[in-house]
Amino acid sequence: MEISSHQFHLLEQLNEQRKQDLFCDCSILVEGKVFKAHRNVLFASSGYFKMLLSQSSKDTSQPTIATFEVFSPETFMVILDFVYSGILPLTGQNVIEVMSAASYLQMTDILNVCKTFIKSSLDINEKEKDQYLSLSAKSTNSEPAHPTLYRSRRKAKSNPRRSYSIPDEKANVVNENSWSSYSSYLSSQVILQRAETQLSKRGRKQSSTRKRRKHLGLSQTRDFGQCKSNKAEQAGEGCNASDSSNLSRAREEAEFDAENDVAHDDYGYNHESEVIPKRWSVAQLEQELSRTSPEFMELKAEELYTSVPTVLGVMSSWNEDDLPRMRFKCPFCTHTVKRRADLKRHLRCHTGERPYPCEACGKRFTRLEHLRNHFQTIHQAGKLICRKCKRHVTDLTGCVVQQGTRRYRLCHKCLAEANFDSNPDDLDAEHCPVTPTGNKHSSWALEEEHKSDDETVEEEPYNLVVRRVNDDTPNEADEKVKPNLR
DNA sequence: CTGGGGACGGGGCCC
DNA sequence: CGGGCCCCGTCCCCA
Numbered sequence: 001m002e003i004s005s006h007q008f009h010l011l012e013q014l015n016e017q018r019k020q021d022l023f024c025d026c027s028i029l030v031e032g033k034v035f036k037a038h039r040n041v042l043f044a045s046s047g048y049f050k051m052l053l054s055q056s057s058k059d060t061s062q063p064t065i066a067t068f069e070v071f072s073p074e075t076f077m078v079i080l081d082f083v084y085s086g087i088l089p090l091t092g093q094n095v096i097e098v099m100s101a102a103s104y105l106q107m108t109d110i111l112n113v114c115k116t117f118i119k120s121s122l123d124i125n126e127k128e129k130d131q132y133l134s135l136s137a138k139s140t141n142s143e144p145a146h147p148t149l150y151r152s153r154r155k156a157k158s159n160p161r162r163s164y165s166i167p168d169e170k171a172n173v174v175n176e177n178s179w180s181s182y183s184s185y186l187s188s189q190v191i192l193q194r195a196e197t198q199l200s201k202r203g204r205k206q207s208s209t210r211k212r213r214k215h216l217g218l219s220q221t222r223d224f225g226q227c228k229s230n231k232a233e234q235a236g237e238g239c240n241a242s243d244s245s246n247l248s249r250a251r252e253e254a255e256f257d258a259e260n261d262v263a264h265d266d267y268g269y270n271h272e273s274e275v276i277p278k279r280w281s282v283a284q285l286e287q288e289l290s291r292t293s294p295e296f297m298e299l300k301a302e303e304l305y306t307s308v309p310t311v312l313g314v315m316s317s318w319n320e321d322d323l324p325r326m327r328f329k330c331p332f333c334t335h336t337v338k339r340r341a342d343l344k345r346h347l348r349c350h351t352g353e354r355p356y357p358c359e360a361c362g363k364r365f366t367r368l369e370h371l372r373n374h375f376q377t378i379h380q381a382g383k384l385i386c387r388k389c390k391r392h393v394t395d396l397t398g399c400v401v402q403q404g405t406r407r408y409r410l411c412h413k414c415l416a417e418a419n420f421d422s423n424p425d426d427l428d429a430e431h432c433p434v435t436p437t438g439n440k441h442s443s444w445a446l447e448e449e450h451k452s453d454d455e456t457v458e459e460e461p462y463n464l465v466v467r468r469v470n471d472d473t474p475n476e477a478d479e480k481v482k483p484n485l486r
Numbered sequence: 487c488t489g490g491g492g493a494c495g496g497g498g499c500c501c
Numbered sequence: 502c503g504g505g506c507c508c509c510g511t512c513c514c515c516a
Contacts, residue, residue: 335497337497337498338498338499339499339502340502341502341503342497342498342499344502345496345497345503346496346497348496349495349496365494365495366495366496367495367496367504367505368503368504368505369504369505369506370494370495370496372505373493373494374493374494377492377493378493383492390491
């Protein structure tokens with residue numbers, strides 16, 4: 001015979017004991033504030049405490065003292081309250097910090113709830129985004145960069161507190177919090193970005209999509225405690241297949257649905273505890289994609305950077321001297337980095353921000369070096385290799401061929417053989433092939449008209465104009481160059 | 487179907 | 502802290 005209320009009463013009693021400082025054998029010092037608790041309870045609730053207490057368990061007569069400087073007392077209070085009550089009072093204000101602390105303390109239940117909490121605002125956020133986009137589309141002339149709705153959303157301070165109880169309560173709730181709404185917004189933006197890629201390639205290779213889906217679903221049940229153990233995991237899957245996989249999987253599902261037009265229920269899919277309230281049809285996606293601007297993405301990314309709490313740093317590993325090593329943890333996944341700047345860089349893979357557009361083709365990059373590499377190889381024929389025979393060519397043995405905005409090298413032999421009567425194999429479809437007598441120039445290449453009037457151009461390369469797009473006013477180049485978000 | 491190669495993205499780390 | 506370099510993994514195209 002099982003008395004169902006026993007566990008509840010037991011926990012209640014322990015909580016009472018904690019409040020009255022009865023039998024508390026562990027003190028936790030968080031930024032100067034002392035919390036009393038029971039070793040047993042902490043041991044059972046947190047992987048971190050399990051490790052800590054098991055190491056110091058030899059001497060149980062002495063009270064254990066743990067000190068934390070990586071999260072605030074308020075955050076630890078939330079976590080400790082949860083440990084002793086099963087109720088997690090999450091708000092949009094504290095969810096990131098709680099998630100970060102829970103990650104540090106290796107409390108996967110809390111982590112999952114935090115993730116669900118963030119995701120749960122996707123629904124309302126999609127609606128807000130729709131509203132925003134429709135408004136911004138109307139107001140682009142007067143106010144292109146600071147949409148009224150978004151500003152007003154930022155001002156919204158009234159965040160209804162909501163308690164999360166594990167595991168009964170599902171996260172089908174929303175709140176008005178700016179950050180969580182925003183992070184969900186970003187998620188939806190990434191959906192759109194990736195879906196754009198998918199839509200453009202629709203009909204090509206479904207198997208590739210499925211392969212990628214498989215890849216993205218690799219580590220659904222990944223243990224946070226093990227996230228530092230494998231470098232390959234960190235490097236290779238830190239972004240895609242880590243804890244952000246719950247978010248990214250939602251995105252991938254949206255893509256997949258868009259691509260395959262899968263029949264569904266009212267939600268995106270039926271995965272356990274995965275609630276994607278809105279399903280994007282292909283038409284919807286295409287419509288929304290046509291209104292998604294990189295400037296908007298960057299605005300959102302900038303918003304994220306300023307909104308993310310400063311308490312991202314966690315001591316998540318130990319060095320040889322058994323001293324805690326400070327690392328910065330991504331709020332979206334398990335990835336940790338040594339430097340704040342690296343975290344900022346890493347965050348771009350979550351926000352979708354691509355501040356470096358290629359002036360030639362409009363393709364955008366997350367890093368300047370990537371843009372530079374792209375420009376050099378694609379538009380400057382930087383590789384001294386004949387595109388056809390793959391042999392090394394020099395200025396004497398070959399020449400540069402321009403094809404639309406693309407440049408590459410051909411040796412004299414291959415150039416003669418090609419004769420440019422047939423289309424070279426890897427040209428962009430939208431660009432007309434260049435003929436020896438032709439003089440095709442993209443709008444981008446017009447600046448260079450004085451340099452050449454043939455398909456073989458002088459060695460003088462195009463100059464890469466680096467322009468980081470992060471200002472609020474859309475610049476002229478961006479008006480001309482169609483953004484190419486991937 | 488498969489392997490090779492190009493393009494790209496992302497992490498680590500040095501300057 | 503930003504820039505840059507190196508390295509590796511993934512995706513995609515093509516033979």
